[in-house]
Amino acid sequence: MCGAPDQAVALPPNTDLSKETVLAGRVLAGGQPVGGAFVRLLDGTGEFTAEVVASASGDFRFFAAPGAWTVRALSRSGNGQAELTAAAPGLHRVEIPVS
Amino acid sequence: MSRRQDVLVTADWAEKNLGTDGIVFLEVDEDTTAYDGGHLPGAVKINWTTELQDQVRRDIADAEQFSKLLSAKGVSNDDTVVLYGGNNNWFAAYAYWQFKLYGHADVKLLDGGRKKWELDGRTLTTEISTRPATSYTAQQPDLAIRAFRDEVVDAIDAKNLVDVRSPDEFSGKILAPAHLPQEQSQRPGHVPSAINIPWSKAANEDGTFRSDEELAKLYAEAGLDEGRATIAYCRIGERSSHTWVVLHELLGHPDVKNYDGSWTEYGSLIGVPIELGSGR
Numbered sequence: 001m002c003g004a005p006d007q008a009v010a011l012p013p014n015t016d017l018s019k020e021t022v023l024a025g026r027v028l029a030g031g032q033p034v035g036g037a038f039v040r041l042l043d044g045t046g047e048f049t050a051e052v053v054a055s056a057s058g059d060f061r062f063f064a065a066p067g068a069w070t071v072r073a074l075s076r077s078g079n080g081q082a083e084l085t086a087a088a089p090g091l092h093r094v095e096i097p098v099s
Numbered sequence: 100m101s102r103r104q105d106v107l108v109t110a111d112w113a114e115k116n117l118g119t120d121g122i123v124f125l126e127v128d129e130d131t132t133a134y135d136g137g138h139l140p141g142a143v144k145i146n147w148t149t150e151l152q153d154q155v156r157r158d159i160a161d162a163e164q165f166s167k168l169l170s171a172k173g174v175s176n177d178d179t180v181v182l183y184g185g186n187n188n189w190f191a192a193y194a195y196w197q198f199k200l201y202g203h204a205d206v207k208l209l210d211g212g213r214k215k216w217e218l219d220g221r222t223l224t225t226e227i228s229t230r231p232a233t234s235y236t237a238q239q240p241d242l243a244i245r246a247f248r249d250e251v252v253d254a255i256d257a258k259n260l261v262d263v264r265s266p267d268e269f270s271g272k273i274l275a276p277a278h279l280p281q282e283q284s285q286r287p288g289h290v291p292s293a294i295n296i297p298w299s300k301a302a303n304e305d306g307t308f309r310s311d312e313e314l315a316k317l318y319a320e321a322g323l324d325e326g327r328a329t330i331a332y333c334r335i336g337e338r339s340s341h342t343w344v345v346l347h348e349l350l351g352h353p354d355v356k357n358y359d360g361s362w363t364e365y366g367s368l369i370g371v372p373i374e375l376g377s378g379r
Binding site for chain 2: 036038040043047048049050051053063064065074075076
């Protein structure tokens with residue numbers, strides 16, 4: 001889940017990906033985007049860190065820090081979660097399947 | 100005896116009481132556009148940034164501004180006000196604290212807020228609701244529930260200071276919650292002697308509050324001394340309003356204040372003590 005910054009994601013204009021660790025992704029049910037899901041960011045110990053609502057296209061993003069994270073989605077289409085490790089600042093992508 | 104019925108309403112109760120005379124539903128969101136995309140039928144929107152705060156000075160709306168606002172929204176002093184919102188009711192809790200500060204007699208929170216309502220698949224409408232204007236009179240602020248910066252400095256090692264931010268904000272690793280690159284203080288860290296009990300520990304995954312028993316255990320185990328007064332703070336005072344509701348309203352602790360200046364103020368003050376790391 002670690003990789004070079006992905007420029008396809010719309011970020012706020014002042015986001016400096018050499019300093020910011022952005023976790024971004026999409027909530028999917030059966031491969032289809034789930035809009036409006038509640039996406040929770042949990043830290044390496046499982047502690048709640050933040051929550052956002054996914055866009056109509058199922059997209060979400062967090063400003064975090066390097067480390068191990070869990071992203072968990074709750075939706076009318078079901079719940080699900082995914083793990084990722086951000087080794088360094090930059091944009092890190094993750095998909096959350098829900099069922 | 101639980102105080103819960105005086106503080107919270109369930110989604111079932113809310114659904115049955117939409118449109119009931121004398122009950123006003125008000126939505127307050129962090130995302131001020133959430134209401135426009137769908138809200139509880141009959142609910143009126145309050146914008147926390149433009150309506151609950153002074154637009155010139157850095158402060159909450161004063162009693163006169165609050166009176167004007169509620170008059171324009173069609174809220175009467177004797178109405179039952181039910182507040183709800185997104186993001187686990189953070190800003191609804193902040194509004195709840197302001198309604199209490201200005202002496203509104205009957206104000207409640209919808210347990211679980213928008214999240215539980217949406218996850219339950221209950222009705223949302225995009226029809227904008229308006230109510231005929233009233234003549235609302237706010238009381239003078241009840242400063243027994245609002246802390247200012249000097250009180251916070253004086254509370255170091257003397258009162259319970261409850262920092263309800265995430266562990267990474269508490270330790271000084273990050274300055275703002277992980278979805279918000281804004282409104283940052285000058286320095287990271289926490290008020291010395293504060294204990295870190297993230298607001299989220301008081302909520303279930305669906306946004307409802309945990310049971311009284313779970314809540315009592317949570318604060319006791321984290322080292323909150325019930326024999327002392329308590330000041331809760333976070334970054335801008337909204338998450339600490341959530342914890343203020345838990346400690347003062349649900350658990351009935353007698354002396355609990357919300358420090359709404361919170362870390363954005365404290366972490367920008369010259370010369371005050373700051374502690375880094377995971378706490379004592």
